[in-house]
Amino acid sequence: MELKKMNLKDYEKYIVGTIKEYASEKVEAGTWPADEATKLAEEEYSRLLPDGLDTKENYFYTFNVEQNIIGYLWLAKNKVNPEDAFIYDFAVEPEFQNKGFGTQAMGEIFIAAKALGFKKIGLHVFGKNERAIHVYNKLGFIPTDITMSRDL
DSSP states (O other): OEEEEOOHHHHHHHHHHHHHHHHHHHHHHTSSOHHHHHHHHHHHHHHHOTTGGGOTTEEEEEEEETTEEEEEEEEEEOSSOTTEEEEEEEEEOGGGTTTTHHHHHHHHHHHHHHHTTOSEEEEOOOTTOHHHHHHHHHTTOOOOOOOOOOOO
16 A cells, blocks of 8 residues: 555545535534535535645645555644644545555554654544444544534
């Protein structure tokens, strides 16, 4: 597996898919209404990435196996603690999941983040994503904040 800096063509493909997926996850989590989710996701991404791929202190990568992109990563400098990195998005294409690529990719991410000068790395995971939570726990991530809700 190879971690490569994302080029503009791959970014344009990535951003469309990730906005759609983020909107869907927010609806599934019950935090956004379905009829507003895409618009809210687009607004959030525009706010976080005003210059797209060239937004300062944001780093985009692809994971490649035999010249095929199998996943994507968006890493950024933490706005509160500049020695920390935050993973805004990490995805492995469905056909490559459950084959160890996610764990291997995270190892590459750790190396890249350290090379950028970061001392710590954080991420967010949706509560229903048990597979990701399992992988992150296995890799040494620990919960720092937990938001919970219930229907009334």
